[in-house]
Amino acid sequence: MTTSIKLLGAAVSLTFLAGCASTFQASYDHDSANDFSKYQSFAWISKNPMKVGNNVGPVNPLLEPRIMSALENALVAKGYEYVIQPEAADFVLSFTVGSREEISVSSYPSMSAGYSVAYPRQWGWGGAYYGVGTETRVREYTEGMLAVDIFDVEERRPVWHGVATKRISESDREEIEATVKAAVDAILAGFPPN
Structure with a gap:
């Protein structure tokens, strides 16, 4: 099972690289x-x-x-x-x-997530946080x-x-x-x- 997953991963990677080749x-x-x-x-x-x-x-x-x-x-x-x-x-x-x-300027949405562990004076352990933003890449x-x-x-x-x-x-x-x-x-x- 793991061999077929590795082969599938390699095939996907090669296809991606071939698509990126200029x-x-x-x-x-x-x-x-x-x-x-x-x-x-x-x-x-x-x-x-x-x-x-x-x-x-x-x-x-x-x-x-x-x-x-x-x-x-x-x-x-x-x-x-x-x-x-x-x-x-x-x-x-x-x-x-x-x-x-x-x-070349590329912008696309990005999302971040995590979990905060805090011990405030009140009850609670902290909580999950989520963030949505835009990532911009500039390439020359x-x-x-x-x-x-x-x-x-x-x-x-x-x-x-x-x-x-x-x-x-x-x-x-x-x-x-x-x-x-x-x-x-x-x-x-x-x-x-x-």
Whole structure:
């Protein structure tokens, strides 16, 4: 009996932790008149395709090559050929990184209860007490963002935009390559559009 209770407790804990795990939220936009089926090759829009959003402090110089590598690998896995010269590609891409500090405020009712033991001069042992109030928690966190823009080379115009955002945890900072790959996978799940 106690083993099944322990297993049930472990299952509930794992389910709760999985529900709390933050994943990237991705969104996409594209030119619906564009024929994405014609694309076979891609290149970078420039030698340094990374843009940095406003109000972002110093950016790790290793971030740009990591994102470039993750995007190249993901697009090649989708069947596109990487070419070095932008003029020889069907589409080119650039990306923007950003972050912002956010504050989360949560309020919920709380209740306290207890028993008071007192020996007043009068009769009595004290009594139970109950309290109802509100507990408020304020949390600061960093929201990270990666946006990818794809441009048609022949027509020289943007045709697709994807963005992924996520609350950045300490483990995300420690496992930066896995975080970058997860962001790229979330974004490119919408490319090419259906």
